[in-house]
Amino acid sequence: LTAPRRAQRPHGGAEASGGLRFGASAAQGWRARMEDAHCTWLSLPGLPPGWALFAVLDGHGGARAARFGARHLPSHVLEELGPEPSEPEGVREALRRAFLSTDERLRSLWPRVETGGSTAVTLLVSPRFLYLAHCGDSRAVLSRAGAVAFSTEDHRPLRPRERERIHAAGGTIRRRRVEGSLAVSRALGDFAYKEAPGRPPELQLVSAEPEVAALARQAEDEFMLLASDGVWDTVSGAALAGLVASRLRLGLAPELLCAQLLDTCLCKVLGAWRSIFEAWCSRGREPRGFGEEGFDGEARVKLEKEGMGLKRRAWPEVGRAKIQMRSLRDALRHEGRVSGRDLRERVWSFGMGRFWVVGAGPEVLISAGRWKSR
Structure with a gap:
């Protein structure tokens, strides 16, 4: 592209009984095609008020896996939760199974000649807990009492647990990538890395098994940020949380805030790259x-x-x-x-x-x- 595509469709909503608000937006930027997707559920069918689900998915090698996950992951979560979820361990296990079953369904429909996959980060809200399930490098950050209280950790091949699984499945890590190619070690899709014979899905070179955290809700909880690596590569979790807090104090609607954040990240990338380009050309x-x-x-x-x-x-x-x-x-x-x-x-x-x-x-x-x- 000769210019970034900055068009956005920010949207938001609020759940009256629990006082929960959200804002969401997405921008293609400089990419040749849009490969991200997200979903927002302020209420979950079959569950009492106070339950909600949000997810951000970042595709690579195409948008198919991200779009499939945004459409079908919520239904798999509901199916695994059942009408009376057991908190917190029962919900954590339900989220784990939901990711794996979504990946299995995707595999059954995936054209064998196609490559690609998607990272995912999901926030499940209950009246008592915040559940975070993620695979890959899409990240979640919780702001509590004016500071970052929790952040998910990206799934990279060099993390000890990830490296051990990859090597046990007969894979290699070169240039900090699975088989020298894939930068994340967990994802939906990427089925070329899930063919080690005799090993369950969670023990393949690349796994769709999420890392799940259960955080007890507190009165000091302020907001949760979910974003793809396009945001986190340009700003730290602490800096972004501080920016969001300042804008919320001014009364900015969450959906407009999301749009502003994406514009800010795009400008930071442009400015940084211009400086780096000049340095390389001169040296x-x-x-x-x-x-x-x-x-x-x-x-x-x-x-x-x-x-x-x-x-x-x-x-x-x-x-x-x-x-x-x-x-x-x-x-x-x-x-x-x-x-x-x-x-x-x-x-x-x-x-x-x-x-x-x-x-x-x-x-x-x-x-x-x-x-x-x-």
Whole structure:
């Protein structure tokens, strides 16, 4: 895209008996397509007042898994909860089973030739507890008494428990990714990583089993934030909670606040990337994405389908390849990794490229011409 798609449809609602309010919004930004989805249920059929469900799903390799999860995960949660949920352990187990059954249903309908999956973070509210179930790097943050009281932890391959499961299933971790490709170790979909023979779904290389937390509700609870990594890659949980609290004190409606937050994150990414681009151009440094180490799973599949190959440093074979990197932080980690001479040998010899921001991270287009920021 030559410009970000900032169009949003913020919406919100309130539940009278429990005093619960919510706001939600989504923006495509610089991404070539919208792959996120969310769902909001202020009341749950068959359960007494005070129960509610919210979820944010972030697709990769397409929007199919995220949209499926937003549509079907709530019904699986209701089915597993039953009419009289046992709190808190019975509800935690119900959420675990709901994620796994949703993933199994998705698998039964998934075209075998397609790749892709989705992270998910779900908030289930009861009169006594806040239940958080998540898989992947979509995150939830609870603000209580003016401070962050709880935050979910992203499922990355290098977390000890995740690494142990991946290795036990016969997988490898390269460049901090499952099989050198997938940046998250738990997700809905991604069925190419769920084929280890003789192992249950929760013990595959990539698992849809959620991590579930039960937090007793307190009078000091202020709000809960659910967001995809496109938000968390640009602002910390504490900073975002502080910003939300200040706007709520001014009386801003939650749905309008969500729209403002997305605009703020987009501006932060644009500003940060412009500064980094200028630094790389002046110092001749190499960002992540130059070389085989920068490809993600989606780019790898695309290049293989187009017959361009992925030989290490064989850039003429790559040609006009569009490569999306996981996040701006990955690029920063590799800033200064190679010398200017090495960079010229690997890039200048056949052409130059362009940088621009896509979603939460930068994207590189290798093409003949001059370096330009877009």
